[in-house]
Amino acid sequence: xxxxxxxxxxxxxxxxxxxxxxxxxxxxxxxxxxxxxxxxxxxxxxxxxxxxxxxxxxxxxxxxxxxxxxxxxxxxxxxxxxxxxxxxxxxxxxxxxxxxxxxxxxxxxxxxxxxxxxxxxxxxxxxxxxxxxxxxxxxxxxxxxxxxxxxxxxxxxxxxxxxxxxxxxxxxxxxxxxxxxxxxxxxxxxxxxxxxxxxxxxxxxxxxxxxxxxxxxxxxxxxxxxxxxxxxxxxxxxxxxxxxxxxxxxxxxxxxxxxxxxxxxxxxxxxxxxxxxxxxxxxxxxxxxxxxxxxxxxxxxxxxxxxxxxxxxxxxxx
Numbered sequence: 001x002x003x004x005x006x007x008x009x010x011x012x013x014x015x016x017x018x019x020x021x022x023x024x025x026x027x028x029x030x031x032x033x034x035x036x037x038x039x040x041x042x043x044x045x046x047x048x049x050x051x052x053x054x055x056x057x058x059x060x061x062x063x064x065x066x067x068x069x070x071x072x073x074x075x076x077x078x079x080x081x082x083x084x085x086x087x088x089x090x091x092x093x094x095x096x097x098x099x100x101x102x103x104x105x106x107x108x109x110x111x112x113x114x115x116x117x118x119x120x121x122x123x124x125x126x127x128x129x130x131x132x133x134x135x136x137x138x139x140x141x142x143x144x145x146x147x148x149x150x151x152x153x154x155x156x157x158x159x160x161x162x163x164x165x166x167x168x169x170x171x172x173x174x175x176x177x178x179x180x181x182x183x184x185x186x187x188x189x190x191x192x193x194x195x196x197x198x199x200x201x202x203x204x205x206x207x208x209x210x211x212x213x214x215x216x217x218x219x220x221x222x223x224x225x226x227x228x229x230x231x232x233x234x235x236x237x238x239x240x241x242x243x244x245x246x247x248x249x250x251x252x253x254x255x256x257x258x259x260x261x262x263x264x265x266x267x268x269x270x271x272x273x274x275x276x277x278x279x280x281x282x283x284x285x286x287x288x289x290x291x292x293x294x295x296x297x298x299x300x301x302x303x304x305x306x307x308x309x310x311x312x313x314x315x316x317x318x
Contacts, residue, residue, distance in 0.1 A: 005059055006041050007081030010102045015072045016046045016090045017063055023048040025261065026090035028271045030056035031278050032233055033094045040099050043080060045072050068179050070195040073143065074172045077150050089144035092220070092257040093270055095231075095238040101147075101219065101254060109167040110148045110210035112200065113220055114141030115245050123187030123198050133185065139204040139212055140245075143196040144257040145220035148172060167209045174203035215242050220255035223264065231256055233270045234277055 014029060016022035023046055030042050034056070041058035054060050061079040063072050076085040084102055105111055116137045120126050126138055148168040165173065178185040178199040187198040204210040215221055223229050226240035238256045242249055258267040292300070311318055 003061070003078075003080050005061070005080040005082075006043070009082050010040050010084035010086070011058075011076065011080060011082040012038070012040050012042045012098060013073075013076045013080075013082075013085050013087045014042070014044055014090050014092075015087075016044060016048060017069050017072060018047070020048055020050070022046075022090050023050060023053045025271075027053045027056050028274055029088065029090055029092050029094065031274050033098055035234070035274065035277070036094055036097045036236065038094070038098045040086075040102065043076065043082075045075070045079060067176065068194045068199075070143075070190075070193065071176060071179050071199060073146060073196050074148065074175055074200070077148070077169060077172065083150045085148050087146045087148075088220070088255060089257055089259070091259065091261045091267070092144060092255050093233050093267070093274065094255055095233050095236050096254045098254060104219075105147045106149075108147065108149070108211050110171040110204070111146065111213055112139065112141040112143070112204070112210065113145050113215060113217075114139055114212040115214060116140070116212060123190075123201070129187055133202050133205060135202075135205040137205065138187075139201040139210070141197055141201055141204070141212060142220070142222065142257070142259075143200060144222065144259055145255065146200070170207055171200070171203050171210050174207050175199040178202050214247070215245055216247055216249040216251055218251045218253045220257050221251060221253045222257045222259040223266065224260060226251075229266065231266055231270055233274055 012033060014026050016026040026044055033042060044057040044060045045063060046060060047063055064075045064078055067075055073087050076082060076087065084106065086098065086101060086105070117126055117140045118130070118137050122138060122140045129138055130136065148171065150166060150168065179194050182194045182198065186194065186202055189195070189198065213219060215225060221240060221242060223240070225244035226242045228241045230237060230239040233256070238253050240251055242251045256270070258264040261267055
């Protein structure tokens with residue numbers, strides 16, 4: 001499968017398959033991205049048809065047949081012609097302009113948030129998984145944020161006059177291969193399902209390709225890896241103290257990724273604020289010079305009296 005959709009461009013990419021609630025969450029993500037002024041096209045991969053949701057995206061593409069639902073995250077190079085892809089889980093919200101991230105990530109080929117580990121637990125006992133996969137370290141990553149490129153420079157890669165698969169595509173291809181024989185090649189399943197982290201992590205580990213960026217870089221964070229979380233999507237604030245991977249730092253990420261929307265009341269409050277702000281904004285009309293109704297005149301007069309009293313009490317001389 002191939003497409004010329006957004007050929008050579010950068011895209012923001014999210015997935016919403018199955019239950020309609022995921023498409024609604026993807027819509028809230030798109031709203032938050034728009035509110036902060038990003039100009040990068042937003043692409044939704046979904047099997048859900050809803051014109052009210054689809055209007056928030058620059059394009060909607062269908063899932064790739066034969067690819068596991070969780071692995072649809074890495075098929076943007078197949079379903080579009082984009083050269084730079086920033087994937088975000090649909091249960092995320094943008095608090096800043098995401099266009100800036102493409103400049104920060106350009107040339108990195110494949111990126112995920114995380115670190116390399118040699119012991120502990122990550123989708124199973126790490127030492128057991130090291131032996132199973134045949135590697136010395138495993139990528140402990142968060143699949144809610146991934147960046148990948150078609151090629152380093154948007155052109156075909158040629159090595160000694162022979163085309164070769166770019167590094168970003170190599171990680172994607174290997175992750176898809178792992179998914180086909182998951183129980184032998186991947187990590188533990190997620191409630192019985194083949195999932196993206198269980199495939200992408202071994203792919204990065206075995207190929208030695210891709211880059212893991214620490215949480216303290218401030219790109220995306222999940223609240224359960226933090227304390228003292230402050231979130232104001234409309235005000236452009238997501239602040240938290242993160243120490244999940246060892247280094248304790250105050251971080252100001254671009255993206256709030258709940259990863260626990262079933263019980264994250266903070267997330268749903270933010271979604272409500274975003275949706276309400278958009279709805280109110282859409283109702284605004286420019287009607288300069290129109291005569292006020294009697295009720296509008298009374299309301300303005302009342303506000304004038306209150307404002308005058310406030311200034312006299314608290315701002316003498318103004």
